[in-house]
Amino acid sequence: MKTAFKKTIGQEKVKQLLARALENGQLSHGYLFEGPAGLGKRKMAKELAAAILCPKEEAPCWHCNACKQVEAGTHAEFRWIQGQEEGKEPVVSVDTIRSLIKDIYLKPYEGEYKVYVVPEADTMTVQAQNALLKTLEEPPDHSIIILATPEPERLLPTILSRCQRLVFRPVKRETIQSYLEESKKMPGDKAASLAAFANGIPDRAVEMLEDESYQQQYKAFIQLTDSMLEKDYEIAIEKGEFMQRDKSQALWVLELWQEWLRDLHILIIGGEPDLLVHQNQENRLRKQAAYYNESTIPMIHQMMETAREDIRTHGNLAFIVESLLINLVSMVKEPDNAKELASFLDR
Ligand SMILES: [Zn+2]
Structure with missing residues (x-):
């Protein structure tokens, strides 16, 4: 056989x-x-x-x-x-x-x-x-x-x-890309960006493509990262409310957010956009990058790691999420090139 x-x-x-x-x-x-x-x-x-x-x-x-x-x-x-x-x-x-x-x-x-x-x-x-x-x-x-x-x-x-x-090991980006092109009939550039988002996990690409509730959660996550720039605790907590639905939801958001931070870091140090996981959000990431110091990114990453650990060990979910968001807001700085950025984004 x-x-x-x-x-x-x-x-x-x-x-x-x-x-x-x-x-x-x-x-x-x-x-x-x-x-x-x-x-x-x-x-x-x-x-x-x-x-x-x-x-x-x-x-x-x-x-x-x-x-x-x-x-x-x-x-x-x-x-x-x-x-x-x-x-x-x-x-x-x-x-x-x-x-x-x-x-x-x-x-x-x-x-x-x-x-x-x-x-x-x-x-x-x-x-x-x-x-x-x-x-x-x-x-x-x-x-x-x-x-x-x-x-x-x-x-x-x-x-x-x-x-x-x-x-079972993470799958190469090219493998996921050709799967999306062949089985899901996606055009090359879209397949490439979605394969980057999958970050080695094929199901992530498929869910993002086909699962409406996944897409909504992702949108809520993006809005939450945007809300940080307002430097307002109440707004952040309101936008982060969806994290408190259940533990697995919160862990999922934090994992995404840690990837998001790596993407911000890549842009802050002038790395290749090709390395980004959230490639389809490149403009947004560029805008947000101006609000963070390179040196604070590892600290934020660590805060998220600690929060994940606390959630896993059955801490109080609402308390952990809210204190994390408050701490995160305090790590955001005034953008040093705000005007330049505004014109970049308007183009
Ligand atoms: Zn058979």
Whole structure:
């Protein structure tokens, strides 16, 4: 058989390794896909499942019944195991894993394999992980378990050592650009700027292109960076209100903002605009750059890093966000070339 993983963008090493294992009939019984969110770990897990279950010579074909059922999540030999809401954050409970284990020892109805995917493996409770461990140690011949997580350190070391670990890495800008040109039919210059924005994470480009709520959040973020220039605490807090929706939202904004600062820094030191992540905002970045000293950028970056850490360790979200914004406003200076800039921007 021949394997062709066409849906996941980039990750050539991972693809090659899995394709070789499939073609030589040497699949592992346990895989761990690790790496930052947005790199295609879930997509790859689905592609691998389809490739395993698809009967065609070149698999996955995405046209046969097996492939379609994997896509729809209805294939009898394919399970996608997600957490249930318990309190605020979804967890994969020990009961869920126990029912998986019960199922895993039953032979497949047809074909050779049964494929189990836990796409957010770090949401397994410790008891759930312990329950899974025994199956990973003595898996039935027909079972393939795929775990995926951005945070492998949240899994038991014994789980990690029982899986073949595949690391997903940021994708080259050119790879994302050609994907956008070919699959999304974008013109070259637009694709280049969106690929820069993706900053190694293909899902970011796709969300920016297709997800209206993502676009709105981004707009709110841009307005927040603009509001800094007014040097007014109340305005900043008002514009930053959307950060307080939930923790993940706040962390997302801070990550973007840190990239934004790197872009400001590049322009302040006269670097190439080609290096910018937010290329489509170059004029705005140039304007804002005049309001910051080069020496304050690392300090602001550090303040944001501290805020992220505080948010992660379950501090009071509203308090952290508001104090950060107040501190940020105090770091903004009067622009030294205001008139020049105004004329530059009017052109
Ligand atoms: Zn197929």
